[in-house]
Each structure stands twice: as C-alpha cells, then as structure tokens.
Amino acid sequence: MTTDPWLDRRFPDAAAMEATALRRMPGFASDYLSGGIGAETCLARNRADLDRAILMPRHLVEDAAPDLSVTIAGQRLAAPFGVAPLGLGGLLWPGCETAIARAAGQAGVGHVLSTYATTAMEEIRPLAGPTAWFQLYPPADEGMERAMIDRAAAAGYRNLVVTVDIPGPTRRRRDIRSGLVVPPRIGPRMIAQIARHPAWALRAARTGIPEFRNLSPYFPAGSGLAGAAEFLGRMMQGHIGPTRLSRIRAAWQGPLLVKGVLGREDATTALDLGADGIILSNHGGRQLDAAPTAAQVLPQIRDHLGEGALILADGGIRSGLDIARMVALGADAVLVGRPFLHAAAIGARGPGHLIAVLHEELATTMVQLGCGSLAQLRGRVASPAPF
Numbered sequence: 001m002t003t004d005p006w007l008d009r010r011f012p013d014a015a016a017m018e019a020t021a022l023r024r025m026p027g028f029a030s031d032y033l034s035g036g037i038g039a040e041t042c043l044a045r046n047r048a049d050l051d052r053a054i055l056m057p058r059h060l061v062e063d064a065a066p067d068l069s070v071t072i073a074g075q076r077l078a079a080p081f082g083v084a085p086l087g088l089g090g091l092l093w094p095g096c097e098t099a100i101a102r103a104a105g106q107a108g109v110g111h112v113l114s115t116y117a118t119t120a121m122e123e124i125r126p127l128a129g130p131t132a133w134f135q136l137y138p139p140a141d142e143g144m145e146r147a148m149i150d151r152a153a154a155a156g157y158r159n160l161v162v163t164v165d166i167p168g169p170t171r172r173r174r175d176i177r178s179g180l181v182v183p184p185r186i187g188p189r190m191i192a193q194i195a196r197h198p199a200w201a202l203r204a205a206r207t208g209i210p211e212f213r214n215l216s217p218y219f220p221a222g223s224g225l226a227g228a229a230e231f232l233g234r235m236m237q238g239h240i241g242p243t244r245l246s247r248i249r250a251a252w253q254g255p256l257l258v259k260g261v262l263g264r265e266d267a268t269t270a271l272d273l274g275a276d277g278i279i280l281s282n283h284g285g286r287q288l289d290a291a292p293t294a295a296q297v298l299p300q301i302r303d304h305l306g307e308g309a310l311i312l313a314d315g316g317i318r319s320g321l322d323i324a325r326m327v328a329l330g331a332d333a334v335l336v337g338r339p340f341l342h343a344a345a346i347g348a349r350g351p352g353h354l355i356a357v358l359h360e361e362l363a364t365t366m367v368q369l370g371c372g373s374l375a376q377l378r379g380r381v382a383s384p385a386p387f
C-alpha cells in the first residue's frame with residue numbers, strides 16, 4: 001500500500017481532504033455529514049480525548065518492520081482500521097458508496113455497509129470483497145428483521161454489526177436548520193445550494209435521486225416519500241433489548257458485533273448474549289451530547305473484559321497516529337467514518353488514497369514508537385490515561 005505522490009502533495013492527510021470535500025458539497029450535505037447533536041461538545045471531545053492520549057516511544061529495541069495486519073473474528077485484515085457505516089451516502093456525495101467499497105476491497109481492509117446506504121447490499125458486497133460486513137439497524141417488525149438478516153447472509157456478508165445506539169429520533173440543529181429529513185425531500189432551498197455546487201450536481205444527475213435500497217423493498221406498496229418516512233419512523237425505533245439481540249444472534253450464523261456500546265454493563269450483556277465483539281462508539285457525537293468517548297472508556301472496558309475480548313472503537317479518528325492511540329488504549333481495531341466521505345468527494349481515487357495515507361501514517365508511527373506489532377502498541381500510553 002503506497003501513496004500516490006501527486007495525490008499526496010495535494011492531500012497529505014485526512015484534514016486536507018476534508019477541507020476540499022466540504023467546499024464541494026452543498027450545505028445540507030456537509031452539515032449532515034459534519035454535524036453532531038446538541039452543542040456538539042461530544043463531537044469535539046471525540047477529537048480532544050484522542051489528542052490527550054500521549055504515547056511513549058522506545059528506542060533501545062531491535063529493528064522490526066511494523067506488521068499492521070490483524071485478525072478480527074477469525075479473519076485476517078491488512079490493517080487495524082476499516083470503513084464505518086455511513087447512511088445516506090448517495091446524498092452526501094453521489095456515487096461515493098461504490099468508490100469507498102471498491103477501495104476497501106482492493107486494500108483488504110474492513111468495510112461496514114449501512115442499513116441506510118443508498119446502494120443495495122448485493123451491489124456493494126462483491127466490490128468490498130471478503131472483508132464486507134453489513135450493519136443492521138434492527139427494524140421493529142420481526143419478519144422484516146429476519147428478511148434483512150437472511151438477505152445479508154445470501155449476499156455473502158461475513159460479519160453482522162448490530163447498531164444499538166439509536167433508540168429514538170434526535171434533534172440535530174444543523175439538520176433542522178437545513179431542512180434535511182429522511183428520506184430526503186429536495187426543496188427549493190436545497191436546489192439553490194445544489195446549483196452552487198456543480199461537481200455534486202453533475203454526479204447527482206448521473207446517479208439519480210438517492211433511495212434507501214436496503215430498506216425500500218419492505219416499504220408498503222405504492223408508498224411515496226411521506227409513506228416511506230412514516231414507515232421508517234415506525235420501524236426504526238426502540239431499544240435493542242436482550243430479547244431482540246438474542247433473536248438476531250440466533251438468526252445470524254456468522255460473527256456478530258454490537259456497535260454503540262460505551263459502558264461495562266452493555267459490554268457484558270452483549271458478550272453474554274453471544275456477540276463476538278463490541279464496537280465502542282458514540283455514533284460520531286450524533287446522539288447524546290453528554291456521552292463519553294470511546295477513547296475515554298477504552299482502557300476501563302479492556303480491563304473489565306480482558307485481552308481475549310474483541311473490542312473495536314470509533315469516533316474522531318483522523319490519522320494513523322489516532323489509530324495507534326486507540327490500539328494503545330485497548331482497541332483491537334478501529335472504524336473511520338466521516339473521512340471516507342471526504343475522501344470520496346476529492347475524486348474517485350480518494351478513498352484508496354485515504355487508506356494508503358492512514359496505513360503509512362500508522363506504519364511510520366509504529367517505527368517511531370519502536371513497535372513491530374500491534375500487540376506491542378497495547379498500553380503504550382505515556383501516563384495513565386488522563387481521564
């Protein structure tokens with residue numbers, strides 16, 4: 001995995017990709033992508049808590065080329081990071097979902113497709129390759145839940161990620177202001193924004209109005225936008241209690257990870273109910289402004305569950321150094337969200353470039369730290385985690 005010198009000069013890191021991407025996106029899309037809940041303090045803490053994780057280098061060690069590969073639920077991945085599930089991709093940057101999946105598949109890193117993706121799971125699965133995972137928001141209807149699980153299995157997804165941190169609707173002020181609703185209704189204000197963003201508009205003209213292709217087969221026949229909104233509001237709500245999680249566990253034959261865990265109780269419950277691992281996440285600061293961050297709770301959850309437990313984490317990761325920080329704090333691997341959308345918006349080769357940059361940044365960080373393996377990174381925090 002090597003970076004392209006031309007792309008590297010223009011986009012040396014994820015921050016450079018973000019700056020260009022946000023300029024190219026209409027306001028309703030960049031707001032939806034960038035925004036968090038409430039005053040966005042949780043969103044800010046995702047970054048701040050990572051910045052506070054100081055790592056201790058060791059120089060009096062034998063040289064070893066850093067090995068970034070990792071085994072997650074029995075599967076070898078090229079690096080300890082993957083693509084987080086991001087809904088509404090086709091609205092944020094038309095065509096981004098296939099570009100991101102293809103790049104992840106080519107690089108052999110994990111790729112988690114959202115229930116709310118605008119490309120069908122059957123189309124994404126061959127692009128993302130054997131490291132394709134499907135993220136399920138369990139619908140309230142048991143028959144639909146089973147149908148979606150069976151469909152993901154038939155499409156060849158290996159791992160199922162069950163997201164549990166959306167028990168009800170939230171009020172995100174950026175989306176309230178921009179008028180963005182789900183499913184999207186393109187009104188006059190949005191059209192004005194689109195007109196000022198020709199790169200986005202050209203792509204949208206090619207791909208058409210985004211639809212939730214993983215969910216639309218279950219919409220009541222003939223339901224228009226209003227009917228679909230009512231259906232989704234009814235189906236996509238409620239806590240995923242032990243009864244629902246046990247039922248999903250029984251229905252899915254492969255590895256299952258629970259995403260959205262932050263505390264010891266939920267971590268223990270998920271594993272007791274048969275989950276193969278957990279993903280520590282506050283949903284990118286989008287659900288509860290007072291929620292802890294994954295970086296903050298990682299050391300205590302790792303301590304609580306022990307080294308044998310599979311723990312992934314996400315939130316605010318923007319560089320290979322951040323990946324090293326999460327691994328040092330206790331994660332086996334991480335998911336990266338918004339940066340993949342930014343990368344797709346800089347061009348078709350953006351997602352592959354982001355993967356190469358993160359890979360190279362992590363490798364060079366490991367050399368600086370004197371770590372030949374991810375196992376040697378564990379616990380390499382310079383002081384007890386400052387939380």
Ligand SMILES: Cc1cc2nc3c(=O)[nH]c(=O)nc-3n(C[C@H](O)[C@H](O)[C@H](O)COP(=O)(O)O)c2cc1C
Pocket residue numbers: 032033034046084085086087088114115116117135163259281282283284285286314315316317335336337338339
């Ligand atoms: C625009 C957007 C859409 C998202 N959609 C989903 C989703 O459909 N399913 C899910 O489990 N998480 C979703 N998330 C949360 C991400 O999977 C992930 O937890 C979070 O973005 C990680 O933080 P980061 O963006 O700072 O890397 C979404 C996040 C964003 C920003």
